[in-house]
Amino acid sequence: MQRSSTSRRREGSPWTGLWAVFFKEMADHLSSTRMRILEVLILLSAVGAVYAGAQTLRQTISEDPFLLLRVFTAAQDPLPSFVAFLSFFLPLAAIALGFDAINGEYNRNTLSRILAQPIYRDALLWGKFLAGLATIALILLALFLLVVGLSLIFLGVPPSSEEVARALLFLLATLAYTGVWLGIALVTSVLFRSAATSALAAIAVWLFFALFWGIIAQLLAQAVAPFDPFDPESELRQTEALLAFSRLSPNTLYAEAIQALLNPGVRSLGPVLISQLEGALLGSPLPLGQSFLLAWPQLTGLIALTIGLFAVAYVLFQRREVRA
């Protein structure tokens, strides 16, 4: 990486000290009160998911080759499905881990002391980002094992290798999705000096995408491609525009990616909400490779978004004065 303001060559590696930062931040996360709260939520959600899954499954099919995947997507009133819960809970967890990453150092007056050590700012930012991501990965893995373990106990069917592969890909997609929110939290933690403002700003972004982006995308699509009753193609154009606009939201990208990964019957991706995923119709199942290809653009979109947000945080942070 290069400095934002100058393109002079710097001495040494930008990663010097990265692991020191990473392990310190990781230890901080794992011992924090925030983490205790998240752990309780994880436990509740895993139990809820398996319970909901078990209930639905008993009522419906007995012969299902993708039983484990059903556990992820089955909803039972009033409980949401496991993936719906994750897509709601993980952005908040990522924001909780990242909203005070940089401004916390300012507010504790530790930044100038840390940057006076032989490291670059890159190492500090990367260390914090990776520690957040690793913490989320740990949470996800724990959740995953819990759900698999519990469903083994309660449903008594061992998952097939394809199911495990799909579930792991689903975890990867979820990690990329969480990375986006960690990136957003990192940006707000650089932008706002007050931790409360930063948390609020990140949550505002989350609310914007969770509640309002759907409506805005619709309005935009209507404006760009107005519906004309005498033109049969106009409806299609409008649908396409709506799809394009709604794909600007990480939530849509994530919903589409996991739809392809968790639902082998899905053969093409349209604008769907997670609620529509529940009980989607099964066609003849697609092989894993095909499903992965289907989810590929969405996955790369999420990863690119994460990298882009990190780059924004990086540029902003490089320009910040060390002095508060």
Add this chain to the structure above:
Amino acid sequence: MVIETQGLTKRYGRVVAVEGLELRIEAGEVYGLLGPNGSGKTTTILMLLGLTEPSAGQVRVLGLDPVREPLSLKRQVGYLPDSVGFYGEMTAWENLSYIARLNGLPPALAKARMERVLERMGLAEVAHRPVGAFSRGMRQRLGLAEVLLKEPKVVILDEPTLGLDPEAAQEFLKMIQSLKSEGITVLLSSHLLHQVQAICDRVGLFHKGRLVLEGRVEELAQRVLGGAYRIRLEATPLQGLAERLQALPEVSRVQAEAQGLRLEATQDIRPQVARAVLEAGAALQSLVLEQPSLDEVYARYFQEVRHAA
């Protein structure tokens, strides 16, 4: 030359924080940066460490450029910021060991050094307590412990005695002085002039981003105070004394103070002053020749600046 700058300038938008700074500090020196608030001391320090990029000019610390070679520079230079903070929920030991890891010290070496610096700063007993419960003085000593952890060649301290009680400040200054005996070059900024005078070999006076005066304290006194002898006397009654003393040929200035008078003269004229007081029929209570103090240099310099303006 350990620290050397040429035409060092920093602008924040239209504000010029430091302008055309030419600083030269030799190995083993203790150098004091003085100046009123906002005169550019902290900005200078940040540029020396590469924590802020200069707008113009050159910096060399230990022959290294802070912008291009920050890693080798920061491995050898310790910095104690003016508002030093630690991770409150971590212990002193954990805070130090984080810094040791950032410096890439191998664990065994780090442990030995941490024990040594904590002992030296008198923090060995509280090493395993969370820093959140530390007093200001303890934090400051922990800050210095951290600086010494990397066994630096140069130590830069920004207002090291800020917020310390007189005794703690004195103790802290002794610790700083002990660095000099180890051959460490020290650059410190401060507002407490008598402290600076006590430990600094040379001082530089900043004013609006410029280094306006520099040298040993005695030299500065010579230059700013015009080599005058300052005599302070207490006597009762004071009426009419000032005029009488002003009449003495060697006296250049008489100033009334709460208890007595302050004279400036071209020579040590204490006998003449004593005689004049007695002749006026007053009782002389004290008569002392003052050593030139940095406080005075400082006060006088800025008085003159204000007059000139």
